[in-house]
Amino acid sequence: MSNILVFIVALAVVCIVAKIFSAPVKLIIKILVNALIGGIVLIILNWIGGNFGLHIDLNFLTALITGVLGVPGVIICLILQMFI
Secondary structure (H helix, E strand, O other): OHHHHHHHHHHHHHHHHHHHHHHHHHHHHHHHHHHHHHHHHHHHHHHHHHHHOOOOOOOHHHHHHHHHHOHHHHHHHHHHHHHO
């Protein structure tokens, strides 16, 4: 009987710990997907936009902005490139 009680308590603890760590994992996955989409858009923009004079240099700052913000980050970098 005590083995069943220990198993139930252990299962409850595992469920609670999984619930606590699931939110950061979802956030990390969202940031990684956002960075991947932003990087792909940046590559496509440089590939196609190179013919029209639209080119965003890839450096730490543009990679950081694009990685964190995704597609809006690429748009911000493009606007900054046009005005600077």
